[in-house]
Amino acid sequence: MSTDPRAGEAAQYVEPEVLEELLSMRSSIDNIDAALVHLLAERFKATQRVGVLKAKHQLPPADPAREKNQIARLKRLAEDAQLDPEFAEKFLNFIIEEVIRHHQAISETASEGGPQEPQQR
Numbered sequence: 452m453s454t455d456p457r458a459g460e461a462a463q464y465v466e467p468e469v470l471e472e473l474l475s476m477r478s479s480i481d482n483i484d485a486a487l488v489h490l491l492a493e494r495f496k497a498t499q500r501v502g503v504l505k506a507k508h509q510l511p512p513a514d515p516a517r518e519k520n521q522i523a524r525l526k527r528l529a530e531d532a533q534l535d536p537e538f539a540e541k542f543l544n545f546i547i548e549e550v551i552r553h554h555q556a557i558s559e560t561a562s563e564g565g566p567q568e569p570q571q572r
């Protein structure tokens with residue numbers, strides 16, 4: 452039995468040469484997935500800062516005009532990159548929905564007198 456974590460169920464029914472090719476492709480997929488996780492982590496760190504700023508200045512969590520521009524831009528980029536623009540739109544909307552939830556949570560914590568920056572005298 453193969454112990455290569457990339458093999459999955461394919462190891463049971465694929466010729467060794469095909470399996471080798473599949474594993475090589477899966478290595479690239481694993482690297483890309485790792486990059487995606489790191490990119491998303493950085494994006495959420497940035498949006499966390501935006502959430503704190505918005506709560507501090509009583510700004511609404513969502514900015515639909517900004518979202519409209521982001522989606523239009525991302526769809527253009529997706530088309531250029533031969534990625535389905537409808538998928539790019541759904542993906543960005545999915546992330547933004549989560550960001551807005553985080554912003555709302557930060558704003559609720561702030562309005563309940565939650566963690567605040569030290570007062571300057």
Ligand SMILES: O=C(O)C(=O)C[C@]1(C(=O)O)C=C[C@@H](O)C=C1
Binds near residue numbers: 501512517521554
């Ligand atoms: O740019 C902002 O104002 C954000 O809060 C970030 C962000 C995003 O995730 O890109 C999230 C919510 C807004 O509706 C627009 C954009």
